[in-house]
Amino acid sequence: MSNDVVICLSASSGYDRVAQGVAGAGRELADELGGSLCAVIVGAAADETVSGVAAVADAVIVADQPELADYQPESYLAAFEQTCRQLEPAAVLLGNDTVGLELTPRLAARLGGSPMSDGTGLRVVDGAIRVTRSAYGGKAEAVFELKRSPAVVWVRARGFEPAPPTGDGAAVERAALELPVAATRIVERHVEEQEGIPLDDARLVVGGGRGLGGAEPFDDLRSLAAVMKAAVGASRSACDEGWVPPSYQIGQTGKKIAPELYLAVAISGAAQHMLGVSDAKALCAINTDPEAPIFRNCHFGIVEDYRKVVPPLIERLRELKQ
């Protein structure tokens, strides 16, 4: 085993904020271990993706044979497994996207390592890798020491600074792999129509909860968001009611966002929801219940029925913008 860190990226997301954060976490860990940072990119990678990664890593391996053009769980797993086996790293990092969530435990099992999820901090103590993460739906924070090597961890990527450029571009190698016949196949990809600003990297976010009482009030939130240039998200309850699609969900098991301001409308503020906004710079809320837990995390708030607040708020913000 080496002291190196491998980051596993899929080509289709490009060198986006998640990939940048994974690379940033990887670089810090590699420095602590005294090893180098190697990136494995699987899929048909655009030139700018490869060059973006090569600027921050010490080595890049691209696996882009035709069978790997699009993400398929079994073949991508095999590709990461085979490349990691050759590199014998101390740690393998993935991002908090569907690919990372799906492949981490299986990749760890195949490499004989230890899987861990949702890492928000990584450090090395007496040679062992420790991962900080939240527990009990955000009510506690835990540090796990991983007992087998390699550590295979998906990290909450947006919480890590992007990796700094190395100054010289890493050598890019192409891998030729023997892939198994996949036992599952993604036969259709449904790309949801994006209305307004995407939630993931938004600087302002308005979230709606069960207290809205239906799908229509989300239109009012969209109008409010339009004035604010904000993205719209939701609590799990609102998603489960079918008022908005699952991609709106913010929280432990939804999106984890880090806006400058999060405005929660008719959301009680359960710990699992707050976990998704713990990196927000400021929080505020509209809620009829002054005792709602959300207010314990808010910088400012208004205790009122949202139906009375949202329409004049839109007007007022419009005026203030002028």
Added chain:
Amino acid sequence: MASSGHTQRGDGGAKLNILVCVKQILDPDVPARDFRIDPERMEAIRGGASLVPNVFCENALETALQLRDATGGSVTALTFGTEEAEEVLRKALAMTADQAALVVRGDGPAPDALTVARVLAAAARTLGEFDVVMVGRESGDWGIGQTGGLLAEELGLPMVALVDQVTASGPGVSMRRQTDYGSDTVETTGSVLVTITNCEGNVPRIPKTRDVMKSYRKPLTTWQVGELGVDNGDTIAEIVELSIPGKEVACEFVEGDNLDEKVDAFARRIAEVMGAIG
């Protein structure tokens, strides 16, 4: 685990045998202000809180029951826990699962995901052949979400994560999987393990009184973990620190003599941030 043993439906599709792994956890709805930890045992103090089935396991059960109702076949609920965990199986049976199995562990700290996966795999093999194995995407206590993938590897099955709908398709199943950009349709012709996430369509049903009565006559097998012959010497992770982050902030409630004034004050605070961003 090949789908060899199953019978045919009228329309040529197979009747599916489904295994659902259900975990009992400390009620995740305990409010943050009542939440305490035991620094010695490195876990939450139960206090007066109840133990409940993990919500994603219930979403998995619901998904499985809908699939069985559409195709025929059976749903088996499996849990590895203390004696008390029998309760989650009783609830699964009341939700109309066909049979259940409990693997009993000692009272010590909860075993890690690899041990759990090995025990569940051994129990699954003993229980028979399954076309679909379902687990929750993660549990509401530690939220690690690694058991499913480890179990898939133990059983040699392909896996699809973050599935919220499973329907019969030819000899296998078609799955809808939530993604960062929307959803995928994934198909398989053989056995598969899926991790289930929540959606509008798999909100767990509330057991009917009649089904609760019936559940007591349904088969529930109990094993002691030692009986399964699992070597659980290998751990993957040890909890070395556990703390409660203190992050409450003082909320400033906007003031004003009437609604207009309050909304104005609220709007100004928001506009400040908007202005700073530009």
